[in-house]
Amino acid sequence: MEYRLITRLAEQPQPAHLISWPGSPLLAEVDCPALAAMVDRAAAGDIADTQFACAPFARITLIPVAAWQDALTDTLLGHLRPLFAAPASPQVLLDCTRLENASVLAKTLRFLFNLDHQLSDLGLKSQTAPTTRVTQLTGYCQPRALAELTETFRLQHAIAHGMLAARRLADIPSEQCTPQFVVEEAQRLCASWPQLRCEVLDERAIGEQGLGLLHAVGKGASRPPRLLAIHYDGRQDGPVRSYVGKGITFDTGGLWLKEGAGMYTMKYDMCGAANVLGLMLSIARLALPVRVMGVLALAENAIGPEAMQPGSVARACNGMTVEINNTDAEGRLVLADAIAWAAKRHPQTRFIIDLATLTGAVVKALGYELSGLMTQNEALRASLTAAGIASGDEVWSLPLDKRLKKQTDSAIADLCNTPGNNAAISASAAWLLHHFCPAEIPWAHLDVSGTALWREHGRSVASGRPIPLLMQHLLDDIVQ
Template sequence: MITYQLITALSDAKPQSHLIARTTCNLLPKTALIAEMRDPDCITDTRFGCAPFARITLLPDALWHDSLTEELLTALRPLLASPASPDVVLDVTNINDVVLAQVLRFLFNQAHRLSDLKLKKTNESAVRLQHITALCLPEQQDRLEAIFHQQQAIAHGMVAARRLADMPSDRCTPEYVVEEAQKRCADFPALRCEVLDETQIIEQGLGLLHAVGKGASCPPRLLAIHYDGVTDGPVRCYVGKGITFDTGGLWLKEGAGMYTMKYDMCGAANVLGLMLTVAELALPVRIMGVLALAENAIGPDAMQPGTVARACNGTTVEINNTDAEGRLVLADAIAWASKRHPQAHYIIDMATLTGAVVKALGYELSGLMTQDEPLRQALTRAGKQSGDEVWSLPLDARLKKQTDSAIADLCNTPGNNAAISASAAWLLHHFCPPTIPWAHLDISGTALWRENGRSVASGRPVPLLVEHLLRDCV
């Protein structure tokens, strides 16, 4: 766990820390070295002659106010890849609030690295970030304390989600996700877990989840995590796609497209992370998080193209593409959540659902699809305020033909291969009653952090959803 403290003078910083500051910060030592490093247009960095610090990095003022392109994070990543010190002193005397939130989440997220999974021999003596010291003005302390506490809790949830998502799928089965979630939730009395096994999934009529999971040797699970921060009031529901590995089923993916499919459960992992953050912040709300967990495998019992399966709300779906399985497990989980809480305040689902959303929005924006305008506006605003942004895609009756089926109520993919992301959302909207506000987040582009040709889990959109919750429960 990475700790933090606030100081108002550099003399209170730990010796041999790494000082990171604005070029024009007037609380820096008045030395010849600092004077030489004050270049308004360049990043300046030294490990020599900077006592009592181990390293000093000065960055142009513009970076501390650029929340759109995350240039400050871009500058910090290589610096923290091999830290010079376990202690960082961060100048926060003049920084944009969104940039501050982004930087703090980045720093607190240094608590997780792939090496922590203990699957590779590593240098155990390597320096790791352990403590963040914030240099601020006296009048900023109270406000910043609240921001640091909040972002630390958000990062804790992100780290939990990332560790789960980064785990190889031969270990991270539906049952493993349930067991890990139960262990993590046990730390918070306000959280309780409810599990449906493969028999109960069939008994409760979740035919879509069953269809996806029945081809695997590790059976599906539905996990509901309940949080009661208050004893009464409406329940907010979050649903996550938890495909622990996606071969595409009989509609087999090519090898290159299958390599990162252990991350097809990031939606479910992030629901768990969100629930842990909410519990740590002790928010005064009631929440249910639903993780729809299955492996989409090839086997004698695997679902076939043309199969018709029935969801727990009675709606039938023709499965004309077995590689469009995520929307099937989400549909059943959304319907199940709405039956458990017919007066839900809202239902928000999240999923690494379509590659098409990446083609439309890239890797920085999550796709948002909803017909509820207040929910759309609130999530869009929360995205801007958190630095974890969304972008709306259309969702209306013009998409109806994309889910028409001659044999069932719906089909799971459009035959014309058009509007893939929005068509998936159009399918999902049939499983949430119109009386409950509902939104779908396609996080295929944002659930992973991609760097140097490698992908790791990012923990998004936990920051977005916490920001939305904080403002929604005021």
């Protein structure tokens, strides 16, 4: 989707869908017979929308003022979503004169830019009705706000670029989206950016480098595991910032088999990895002067003669052993190996942040709006929390300390992968993970089980979160 900013209505594309608010200075330039009644309706707190007698526009929508300031419950997005279920025009004119809240503005722009991806784009329906697609977003603002808004549009467009790539990949059905397919798609996308290079470990290299946990999860599938590292060199020296993503391309639960309803959306168990790929693409698009590594731990958790068994013990690449007492707690296993590998790959790492659709328990705790944050590094906790508020992609901290030790005790190995008492599931997973990052490297875990998907009308699709959070955090970290 292309975008531009204007300061005079005479520059607006025609016929556009105008989205504004009652009392906007822009409306003084609009000659629409129904406008006065629409202003009164929107001023009274209701959305006012028409596609009739609104020339030179294809559609006019006036949204109450309060919605443009609501950063907490996303009222503005709630009004916008149904409007774009069937767009009236390929061009949208967004009145930015009331978008003073930076978080609301960022989320609004990301929503509009993300209209570029629809499930129909996958081409899996034999027949699809032609629909209007938004191809041009124009922002209207006062001249004094032009410079600031230009930078905001540029940033959010780049973030949305990564979100779109991640969402497209995650939405692909798992019979196609295998570990090797993810590697090849990442290589194809990264080829457009000279600063990005891909390093791939196949099943043989995974064994040779001792990633026994990743091997254990993937060995039951006919489609073998992969470890993909994407390196971004925006400068030649300096610390590396590392991101690790869980990439379970489908999760049956293994021999601890999920019920059918719980398995239905498990093609999305690779959203963490997809979002790490998207993040790397956004970083490259912005040409940030940093060194970054994104690690995708890719495997299919399948059932079969070679599948890992409850009670088996596997050894990670840092030498620690884990008793696998639940084969449906596979995500923390692949993450643990990938975190340890990332720390070895770049011992001078500035920080490691992992992201994963790890536990249903975090959804029970925090719902669908907040990602769970677990870390023992207070500076990292504070900076991620602040970045979440600034970006509108928020996190909420859960405890992580030695009181969780008993949750990962094993009689036969260094650790077990799930607590026997079924308590503190999300925090216990993070407690296991922290053993695989050296103490001198700041580390944080993001459980995005609730936020990595957008749920509407009983359907789930990939959301692209927490790419906005991580981009904001990275930009904040660069200027420190």
